[in-house]
Amino acid sequence: MITILGSTGTIGINALSIISKTQKKNSVFALTANRNDKLLFSQIKKYLPLYAVLGDENEATKLSKLCSKHNLRTKILNGSEGLIFVSNHSRVKTVLSAIVGAAALKPTFAAVESGKKILLANKESLIMSGPLMIKAAKKSGAMILPVDSEHNAILQIITTMGLDFNNIQNSKRNGKLNKITLTASGGPFLNFTKNQLSKVTPSQAIKHPKWKMGKKISVDSASMMNKGLEIIEAAILFNLKPSQIDILIHPQSIVHALVSFTDGSVISHMSNHDMRVAISYALSWPKRYDINLDELKLSSVSNLTFKKVRKNEFKCLDLCLKALKLGNNAPTVLNAANEVAVEKFLENKIKFIDIPVIIEHALNNMRSTNNDTLKKILACDQLTRDQVSEYIRIKWK
Numbered sequence: 035m036i037t038i039l040g041s042t043g044t045i046g047i048n049a050l051s052i053i054s055k056t057q058k059k060n061s062v063f064a065l066t067a068n069r070n071d072k073l074l075f076s077q078i079k080k081y082l083p084l085y086a087v088l089g090d091e092n093e094a095t096k097l098s099k100l101c102s103k104h105n106l107r108t109k110i111l112n113g114s115e116g117l118i119f120v121s122n123h124s125r126v127k128t129v130l131s132a133i134v135g136a137a138a139l140k141p142t143f144a145a146v147e148s149g150k151k152i153l154l155a156n157k158e159s160l161i162m163s164g165p166l167m168i169k170a171a172k173k174s175g176a177m178i179l180p181v182d183s184e185h186n187a188i189l190q191i192i193t194t195m196g197l198d199f200n201n202i203q204n205s206k207r208n209g210k211l212n213k214i215t216l217t218a219s220g221g222p223f224l225n226f227t228k229n230q231l232s233k234v235t236p237s238q239a240i241k242h243p244k245w246k247m248g249k250k251i252s253v254d255s256a257s258m259m260n261k262g263l264e265i266i267e268a269a270i271l272f273n274l275k276p277s278q279i280d281i282l283i284h285p286q287s288i289v290h291a292l293v294s295f296t297d298g299s300v301i302s303h304m305s306n307h308d309m310r311v312a313i314s315y316a317l318s319w320p321k322r323y324d325i326n327l328d329e330l331k332l333s334s335v336s337n338l339t340f341k342k343v344r345k346n347e348f349k350c351l352d353l354c355l356k357a358l359k360l361g362n363n364a365p366t367v368l369n370a371a372n373e374v375a376v377e378k379f380l381e382n383k384i385k386f387i388d389i390p391v392i393i394e395h396a397l398n399n400m401r402s403t404n405n406d407t408l409k410k411i412l413a414c415d416q417l418t419r420d421q422v423s424e425y426i427r428i429k430w431k
């Protein structure tokens with residue numbers, strides 16, 4: 035059975051559309067939302083999960099009453115404990131981690147520790163916990179399969195080649211792998227001047243030219259933070275050195291990733307920009323579903339362009355590379371600072387161009403510690419959030 039953490043989000047909704055086409059009835063163990071009780075209720079009616087989780091206790095009680103009124107047997111839980119319960123339950127085989135941000139860390143980690151197959155959309159949890167999550171997966175036998183389209187593209191390439199995707203670097207059959215390349219659409223503000231960037235609004239930032247995504251990841255894409263987070267994600271997930279991960283700006287979003295070999299061969303993955311392709315592959319891995327998603331018609335794509343990213347071109351991207359280099363708890367600090375900054379930008383409290391200023395301040399003022407327990411990671415996340423909120427309160431009053 036499958037648990038979908040964040041079923042009311044963009045990824046969750048797409049995942050349910052694939053599940054309707056591919057899974058037997060009653061295959062959904064749990065669905066979860068934070069606040070969107072209306073959509074969660076309609077998903078409960080359609081997928082009849084054994085459990086559903088809402089963020090707030092009172093809202094959960096109301097939803098529970100509504101389910102009883104409609105003779106629905108779904109049990110309603112709430113909060114972080116509810117999320118953990120539906121992530122490590124013995125009847126659950128697969129967990130799709132599609133909650134946005136750090137709130138996914140505890141349930142995703144619980145799924146990892148209990149040896150589930152994890153379909154990882156929420157990159158933040160991996161970035162926060164890094165090697166600790168990989169170590170826990172090795173111990174429990176959990177599989178972490180990426181849903182992020184670029185990492186999923188790498189998964190598709192290396193699975194097809196018979197390599198060990200959790201450790202391409204050390205795979206015995208690898209020998210000749212040189213590097214991987216992740217593509218970036220460049221987001222809605224590609225080629226904007228600094229002056230133009232200083233005036234962009236939240237509603238402009240969340241309108242991605244190619245992908246339909248939640249607000250936070252849309253802002254991350256606009257600032258290129260998302261691509262930086264993806265470099266960290268790839269380094270951890272595939273056990274690669276930062277020097278083995280390249281970025282190319284590819285505004286058409288058709289080629290999602292490339293793997294280069296020392297013999298001059300480059301193998302790429304292409305598809306329409308439709309997250310259902312990546313979700314479907316993660317669900318069916320190592321096989322493929324026969325589900326008739328739209329075929330990519332290259333003849334109707336007028337051109338495919340690729341541009342190298344210049345150093346100092348995207349501040350957020352550089353800060354991610356800095357955090358990756360610093361190691362220890364730096365990625366946790368980076369992630370927390372970004373989440374707070376994005377939230378404040380969406381609330382119109384700061385400008386878009388203030389986001390990297392805030393992250394840089396957090397990285398420059400952090401105390402480096404080991405990220406060797408979940409407790410330490412959560413404490414570092416909370417401390418950074420408190421410090422960054424205070425910094426913003428004073429500087430942008």
Ligand code: NDP
Pocket residue numbers: 039040041042043044045046066067068069070071089131132133134135137155156157158181182183245246247248249250251309
């Ligand atoms: P959305 O904002 O669309 O959805 C987020 C989901 O998480 C919703 O179900 C939301 O519930 C739930 N949620 C939000 N906050 C909390 C919380 N504090 N506790 C519990 N649940 C919460 O996000 P996306 O679907 O776009 O993205 C989800 C994750 O997938 C992100 O980590 C993102 O980086 C990653 N991702 C997304 C891609 C995309 O194309 N969208 C591509 C690649 C990765 P509610 O609806 O009630 O608010």
